[in-house]
Amino acid sequence: MSTPFLKINNLSKSYDGVRALTDVSFSIEAGEIHALMGENGAGKSTLIKCLSGVVRPNAGEVLVDGSPIQPGDIRVAESAGILALHQESTAFSHLGAVVNIFVGREPRRAAWLLDRPRMQREAQALMDRLGEKIDLKRPLEELSLAQRQMVGIARALSHQSRLLIMDEPTASLSARETQTLFRIIRQLQKEGTSILYISHRLEEVFELADRVTILRDGKLVETRPIGDVSRNDLVRLMVGRDLLAEESPASAATDRVVLNVDRLTRQGAFKNISFSLRAGEVVGLSGLVGAGRSEVAASIFGVDRADSGTVTVEGAALKPGSVQTAIKRGIALVPEDRQRQGLVLPLSVASNLLLSVLGSVKTGIFRSAAKENALVQEALRDLLVKAASPAVAANTLSGGNQQKLALGKWLAISPRVLILDEPTRGVDVGAKAEIYKIVQKLARNGMATLIISSDLPEILALSDRILVMREGVISGELSRVQANEEAILALALPAEGIAA
Amino acid sequence: MTILSRLARQREYNVLALLVLTVIGVGCANHSFLTAGNLGDILVASVPSVIIACGLTFVIVLGEIDISVGSLLGLLATVMGQITSPTHAGLSVALGIAVTLLLGAFIGLINGVLVAFGRMPSIIVTLGMLTVLQGINLTLINGQFITDLPPALRFFGIGQFLGIPISLWTAAVVVCLAILIARETPLGRRIYASGSNPEAARLAGLPVRGLKLFVFTLTGFLTAVAAVVSVPKLGVIDSGVGQGLELLVVTCVVVGGTSISGGRGTVTGSVLAALLLSVISPMLIFLRLGPSVTYWERAIQGAFILVAVLADHLTSKRHEAR
Numbered sequence: 001m002s003t004p005f006l007k008i009n010n011l012s013k014s015y016d017g018v019r020a021l022t023d024v025s026f027s028i029e030a031g032e033i034h035a036l037m038g039e040n041g042a043g044k045s046t047l048i049k050c051l052s053g054v055v056r057p058n059a060g061e062v063l064v065d066g067s068p069i070q071p072g073d074i075r076v077a078e079s080a081g082i083l084a085l086h087q088e089s090t091a092f093s094h095l096g097a098v099v100n101i102f103v104g105r106e107p108r109r110a111a112w113l114l115d116r117p118r119m120q121r122e123a124q125a126l127m128d129r130l131g132e133k134i135d136l137k138r139p140l141e142e143l144s145l146a147q148r149q150m151v152g153i154a155r156a157l158s159h160q161s162r163l164l165i166m167d168e169p170t171a172s173l174s175a176r177e178t179q180t181l182f183r184i185i186r187q188l189q190k191e192g193t194s195i196l197y198i199s200h201r202l203e204e205v206f207e208l209a210d211r212v213t214i215l216r217d218g219k220l221v222e223t224r225p226i227g228d229v230s231r232n233d234l235v236r237l238m239v240g241r242d243l244l245a246e247e248s249p250a251s252a253a254t255d256r257v258v259l260n261v262d263r264l265t266r267q268g269a270f271k272n273i274s275f276s277l278r279a280g281e282v283v284g285l286s287g288l289v290g291a292g293r294s295e296v297a298a299s300i301f302g303v304d305r306a307d308s309g310t311v312t313v314e315g316a317a318l319k320p321g322s323v324q325t326a327i328k329r330g331i332a333l334v335p336e337d338r339q340r341q342g343l344v345l346p347l348s349v350a351s352n353l354l355l356s357v358l359g360s361v362k363t364g365i366f367r368s369a370a371k372e373n374a375l376v377q378e379a380l381r382d383l384l385v386k387a388a389s390p391a392v393a394a395n396t397l398s399g400g401n402q403q404k405l406a407l408g409k410w411l412a413i414s415p416r417v418l419i420l421d422e423p424t425r426g427v428d429v430g431a432k433a434e435i436y437k438i439v440q441k442l443a444r445n446g447m448a449t450l451i452i453s454s455d456l457p458e459i460l461a462l463s464d465r466i467l468v469m470r471e472g473v474i475s476g477e478l479s480r481v482q483a484n485e486e487a488i489l490a491l492a493l494p495a496e497g498i499a500a
Numbered sequence: 501m502t503i504l505s506r507l508a509r510q511r512e513y514n515v516l517a518l519l520v521l522t523v524i525g526v527g528c529a530n531h532s533f534l535t536a537g538n539l540g541d542i543l544v545a546s547v548p549s550v551i552i553a554c555g556l557t558f559v560i561v562l563g564e565i566d567i568s569v570g571s572l573l574g575l576l577a578t579v580m581g582q583i584t585s586p587t588h589a590g591l592s593v594a595l596g597i598a599v600t601l602l603l604g605a606f607i608g609l610i611n612g613v614l615v616a617f618g619r620m621p622s623i624i625v626t627l628g629m630l631t632v633l634q635g636i637n638l639t640l641i642n643g644q645f646i647t648d649l650p651p652a653l654r655f656f657g658i659g660q661f662l663g664i665p666i667s668l669w670t671a672a673v674v675v676c677l678a679i680l681i682a683r684e685t686p687l688g689r690r691i692y693a694s695g696s697n698p699e700a701a702r703l704a705g706l707p708v709r710g711l712k713l714f715v716f717t718l719t720g721f722l723t724a725v726a727a728v729v730s731v732p733k734l735g736v737i738d739s740g741v742g743q744g745l746e747l748l749v750v751t752c753v754v755v756g757g758t759s760i761s762g763g764r765g766t767v768t769g770s771v772l773a774a775l776l777l778s779v780i781s782p783m784l785i786f787l788r789l790g791p792s793v794t795y796w797e798r799a800i801q802g803a804f805i806l807v808a809v810l811a812d813h814l815t816s817k818r819h820e821a822r
Contacts, residue, residue, distance in 0.1 A: 054703060074705040086703060092696040094763040095689075103693045104704045106686040114684050 011060035035209035052084035053077035081162030253281035264309035284463030332410035400431020511757025546778035554678035555719030563762030573742035581646035608720015657732030696763030
């Protein structure tokens with residue numbers, strides 16, 4: 001058997017003790033379009049970063065033509081012909097296409113002088129090869145997303161890249177632009193370039209790929225020729241595990257509607273979102289990253305202002321775009337990015353817990369230390385936060401305890417509606433279970449909870465009902481009886497025929 | 501829309517137009533403003549800010565800032581004077597200039613190291629440096645002003661070559677080299693790229709830290725060059741040399757169209773803005789608006805900054821809105 005162009009051997013990577021990639025091995029042939037699939041958090045991004053030298057894997061190696069390349073160095077990966085096309089982040093938006101294509105390896109006339117005519121000529125040749133007409137001098141910020149992507153591909157081509165990694169390249173492209181991109185991908189394939197293609201869109205994978213590799217929980221599931229799998233097989237391989245990890249307790253839902261969202265719309269993010277939450281009910285909001293889930297939460301909470309539609313809490317409409325009213329009416333949001341949005345990390349545990357009530361715990365016009373202390377002690381006990389003392393800084397706590405703190409910050413004002421955005425991202429298994437317990441306990445006490453999560457088992461375990469979003473609209477609702485991972489994915493994945 | 505935004509982005513044209521209009525306007529009001537002697541004086545006075553602005557443009561394009569240049573120039577003036585003055589060390593002028601240039605580059609390098617490897621915000625690093633340099637300067641001067649610079653040194657301040665002051669020749673060479681670096685070298689393009697999107701620069705394998713070292717060292721060195729061609733013009737070196745220069749130079753760069761958030765800006769714009777700001781003070785004198793009116797100079801400089809940043813903000817907002 002001949003050596004494959006690129007071979008990945010037992011690659012492992014963990015961040016701060018959290019395993020993102022475990023012992024992954026597969027190979028890519030020259031001129032192959034190889035699809036990489038998996039749920040959010042399955043380890044795709046980490047794998048890309050290891051391959052392109054952005055991060056250094058903890059173990060394992062990458063072989064090009066049978067010889068290992070030095071890990072963790074972007075320039076080494078580039079000179080081996082491995083180039084990643086990250087989504088938008090690699091563009092220098094103030095600069096023109098020519099500079100974007102060549103920066104880092106500029107053709108020179110002398111040791112320190114640019115060869116501008118040659119840059120111009122070669123850039124033009126690359127664009128001709130891609131069949132695109134782009135004003136090469138215009139700053140990229142004035143070009144369309146598709147055109148920027150062409151510039152990115154041209155940059156890859158200028159490296160004589162042998163493996164082009166494309167991370168969700170069609171995420172922001174129209175159907176026609178997608179077809180242009182596919183044409184270019186096939187052309188590159190004919191010229192012998194391999195493509196590692198990451199996409200959530202099954203249709204695209206079936207249309208383009210020769211083989212598909214599936215990751216789940218950071219581990220390799222399987223690599224298969226695309227002809228050997230059906231759409232259903234793929235979904236099953238991606239989801240894979242036993243459907244329900246733990247038995248969910250009886251629903252605590254009552255009939256009293258607490259939160260009602262009616263035809264909420266925000267241009268470019270989501271439209272016509274309608275649903276209601278009842279006291280004691282836990283509703284899951286599922287969907288792919290980018291489907292608009294967090295944006296809906298932000299609009300309900302008043303961080304963003306919705307263009308139209310209403311949010312009512314116990315019958316009274318909320319003023320749009322006002323966090324203060326939302327909090328006053330009893331809505332609490334624990335944001336996705338707890339480090340940046342949820343906590344003030346350098347402040348103490350106690351200060352963080354008291355953030356949302358500052359101004360309300362006082363005697364006369366002064367803060368009341370005694371009342372604050374009592375509140376903090378109670379919250380720490382209820383939330384099972386493991387902190388050396390209330391005075392230590394929040395950033396000394398583990399991820400799970402930080403998350404409990406972010407939750408506790410809100411519980412101090414006894415909200416009626418709790419919105420949790422990815423409550424267990426980056427949290428270890430033990431803390432996860434404790435957070436689930438807190439959520440269930442709050443529900444029994446009458447809290448109406450909306451949980452946004454990309455973790456399907458989590459959403460299945462906690463929710464009484466599940467709403468699924470796709471591309472900014474609610475594509476379906478599943479009762480606890482109907483809900484399983486396949487049903488959710490079927491609603492979350494883009495409708496068939498979009499790409500074709 | 502496109503023409504408007506293009507024009508707005510080509511700030512150097514606006515600054516140039518404003519400069520020409522100001523000069524012509526003041527010239528009409530008072531003909532003696534337009535004499536070769538007066539215009540020459542204005543140009544010579546603008547030399548320090550023009551030279552330093554060339555370096556600072558790169559710093560700001562890279563998304564950093566350096567506010568220590570004023571007190572650095574003050575310290576370098578003292579060091580240069582004390583080495584060469586017969587009543588102090590009385591050493592050779594060549595040595596004095598060499599030490600000045602090296603010291604300037606070295607202090608710039610320290611700024612760069614603290615920013616690139618200490619990962620501190622440059623505004624804090626250079627604010628600290630500003631204070632430290634001021635303290636050292638006061639200690640060195642120790643209340644004794646330097647009044648007797650040797651003629652060989654004074655030549656760099658008042659001497660001429662082909663009828664044009666040495667300082668203008670120097671400024672012209674610095675400006676040409678800076679434009680060349682910015683436009684025609686990989687180094688320059690990489691500075692713009694790193695300022696435009698630092699994360700992307702890292703992913704493209706650009707040596708972002710090395711670039712930071714370079715721009716800060718360059719600015720320190722150019723501050724020393726400015727010291728060599730401007731300080732010897734003075735009869736007296738006291739502790740006030742360079743005071744407030746950092747604000748003037750930052751103003752030049754920002755008014756010249758360099759985005760304070762990095763990635764955008766031109767050397768030409770900074771230089772034109774430096775000339776524009778140098779015209780303000782003589783303009784106030786030549787308009788004969790009364791003795792107290794010259795105090796308005798600083799207020800006008802400040803207003804320029806606010807207008808420039810506002811214009812910047814509005815054009816970038818329009819971009820996001822699309």
